[in-house]
Amino acid sequence: YSTWTWAINVVGLMRDRCDAILIGRMLNTTQLGIYSIGAEVALLPTTELVEPLCRAAFSGFAAARNADLAPGETYLRIIGTMALLTLPAAVGISLIADPLVKLAFGALWAGAAPLVQILALAGAFTLFGLVSSTLLSAHAHLREMFSITVGMLLLRVALLIFFIARLDIYGASIATGIAIAVQQSIYVVLTLRYFSLRAADLLRSIWRSLLATVAMAAVLLYTGNGWRAVAGDIG
Numbered sequence: 001y002s003t004w005t006w007a008i009n010v011v012g013l014m015r016d017r018c019d020a021i022l023i024g025r026m027l028n029t030t031q032l033g034i035y036s037i038g039a040e041v042a043l044l045p046t047t048e049l050v051e052p053l054c055r056a057a058f059s060g061f062a063a064a065r066n067a068d069l070a071p072g073e074t075y076l077r078i079i080g081t082m083a084l085l086t087l088p089a090a091v092g093i094s095l096i097a098d099p100l101v102k103l104a105f106g107a108l109w110a111g112a113a114p115l116v117q118i119l120a121l122a123g124a125f126t127l128f129g130l131v132s133s134t135l136l137s138a139h140a141h142l143r144e145m146f147s148i149t150v151g152m153l154l155l156r157v158a159l160l161i162f163f164i165a166r167l168d169i170y171g172a173s174i175a176t177g178i179a180i181a182v183q184q185s186i187y188v189v190l191t192l193r194y195f196s197l198r199a200a201d202l203l204r205s206i207w208r209s210l211l212a213t214v215a216m217a218a219v220l221l222y223t224g225n226g227w228r229a230v231a232g233d234i235g
Helices: 002-026 029-042 044-066 072-095 097-105 107-123 126-138 142-194 199-222
Strands: none
Touching: 002 029, 002 142, 029 044, 029 072, 029 097, 029 107, 029 142, 044 072, 044 107, 044 126, 072 097, 072 107, 072 126, 072 199, 097 107, 107 142, 126 142, 142 199
16 A cells, blocks of 8 residues: 555656646746746645645545445535535636736736636646545555556646647646646546446535536626736736
């Protein structure tokens, strides 16, 4: 178990750092700085909410496994509860990316706003994938997780090279967003299959959060405040 976990962490580190390496190699340090700021802001719901939750959930999943309890209900309850926070947070950050970046960092960093718009939407998928991978890890499906991690490393590198060559750092954000969405989707599909859950069960646990998020986005877009650039500096 420890060896597989170590291998997954090493490959995962390479996967998570390959965008910075390729941007620095194919573009320049200025572009890398803008991308790093955009990625940090866009993935705040993941780093500040989802990842701490998953660390706490691992012990609960492991205890349920040792007690021969079905983990499906706990899995759905965790996702349903966290979706109340993370889905509107991720989509909201994407919608107000331009004023958010200018308020936090100033107008000189406005180039990071389009990156935030793309990466924050992709980050909305991480709730489902990270909770799913935590459950899979607690049940020792590490060989499959290692294969997925290696495959996602190769996919992300290929996507980054293709999109950076054509769209610079905006291409990097598109490539990373696609890779994130694909990886999280694979984890969800595996979890539903291994633990005898249905997509309808997952949808029932998050439909209220989805509906509220869509309503929030609709209001911001209708009022002209969503995905809109704000002139000048803020603050």
